[in-house]
Amino acid sequence: MMFIPSPFFNLSNRISRGVRKLATMSLTSHSSSFLLPNLPTDDGPSLTYALVILNQSLPKFTPLLWKHAKVHICADGGANRVFDELPGMFPHEEASEIRKRYKPYAIKGDMDSIRTDVLDYYRGLGTKIIDESQDQDTTDLNKCVTYIRDSLNPEHPNLCILVTGALGGRFDHEMGNINVICCFPSMRIILLSDDSLIQLLPSKHHHKIHIHSSVEGPHCGLIPIGMVAGRTSTTGLQWNLDNSEMRFGGLVSTSNIVKENIVTVQSDSDLLWTISIKKD
Ligand SMILES: Nc1ncnc2c1ncn2[C@@H]1O[C@H](COP(=O)(O)OP(=O)(O)OP(=O)(O)O)[C@@H](O)[C@H]1O
Numbered sequence: 001m002m003f004i005p006s007p008f009f010n011l012s013n014r015i016s017r018g019v020r021k022l023a024t025m026s027l028t029s030h031s032s033s034f035l036l037p038n039l040p041t042d043d044g045p046s047l048t049y050a051l052v053i054l055n056q057s058l059p060k061f062t063p064l065l066w067k068h069a070k071v072h073i074c075a076d077g078g079a080n081r082v083f084d085e086l087p088g089m090f091p092h093e094e095a096s097e098i099r100k101r102y103k104p105y106a107i108k109g110d111m112d113s114i115r116t117d118v119l120d121y122y123r124g125l126g127t128k129i130i131d132e133s134q135d136q137d138t139t140d141l142n143k144c145v146t147y148i149r150d151s152l153n154p155e156h157p158n159l160c161i162l163v164t165g166a167l168g169g170r171f172d173h174e175m176g177n178i179n180v181i182c183c184f185p186s187m188r189i190i191l192l193s194d195d196s197l198i199q200l201l202p203s204k205h206h207h208k209i210h211i212h213s214s215v216e217g218p219h220c221g222l223i224p225i226g227m228v229a230g231r232t233s234t235t236g237l238q239w240n241l242d243n244s245e246m247r248f249g250g251l252v253s254t255s256n257i258v259k260e261n262i263v264t265v266q267s268d269s270d271l272l273w274t275i276s277i278k279k280d
């Protein structure tokens with residue numbers, strides 16, 4: 001298979017040589033540069049970030065993600081977290097000032113967890129309130145991603161949705177959050193906690209993952225989802241896969257270690273990529 005740049009870079013993902021057309025596979029770059037104080041421009045496509053805040057303790061790097069994001073959306077009770085926890089991250093400033101500075105653009109969900117005082121407060125600041133209590137079949141995260149997809153022009157190929165509070169906590173919620181990234185395979189969605197991140201690597205691309213060792217790694221994993229992953233090959237890991245099969249009940253690449261600044265992954269199946277996030 002040939003590695004050539006993907007449509008994310010606005011280049012053709014097909015190449016023809018004379019009369020013979022070679023099957024090619026586009027290459028998608030990934031980088032956790034949103035965890036750095038400043039966004040570099042030389043390690044992948046320049047992305048536009050949206051931040052979705054779920055109803056779990058805010059990671060300590062939330063102000064950094066907020067700064068990098070162009071739009072900020074709370075999933076239902078996620079708004080309680082912004083209201084309650086963000087002022088504590090700035091102990092020398094007035095809570096009311098911090099709450100005005102960190103005003104969500106929208107709050108969306110079935111509204112069974114947001115407190116009335118928090119709802120009234122943000123409504124008063126002009127936050128859009130989108131009550132979808134009639135929908136009891138999709139999670140609040142799904143509702144938020146749908147909103148971003150439908151209203152914020154994510155046809156833009158360089159949109160990336162960062163989701164805080166997605167991991168740890170209740171296992172059914174965690175699995176629901178992972179299911180959301182599988183429901184939107186063509187969107188870049190990154191699930192975050194203080195300890196790790198998870199994203200989908202769709203099989204229709206080859207993947208080049210830039211490792212920022214100051215903020216992430218070395219622990220990582222590649223995990224098949226929903227089906228047997230027949231053949232996966234990697235570079236840059238301590239235990240690389242070489243056309244290996246992965247399945248639950250057999251080999252799943254957990255407790256792996258990043259060894260190089262770039263990890264490459266190609267597979268015939270969609271995989272989850274996870275990497276640890278460093279504590280300062
Ligand atoms: N303990 C948890 N672990 C992981 N994710 C969570 C947890 N609690 C909440 N979330 C995430 O935050 C979102 C909003 O949570 P909230 O408590 O407001 O609503 P919920 O009624 O518990 O969730 P839902 O309505 O989606 O079932 C959830 O949809 C889920 O994505």
Ligand SMILES: Cc1ncc(C[n+]2csc(CCO)c2C)c(N)n1
Pocket residue numbers: 110135136137138139140
């Ligand atoms: C088969 C099935 N299982 C669970 C739920 C419950 N559920 C799933 S998402 C959601 C909304 C939460 O905001 C709720 C209540 C369902 N509807 N269908």
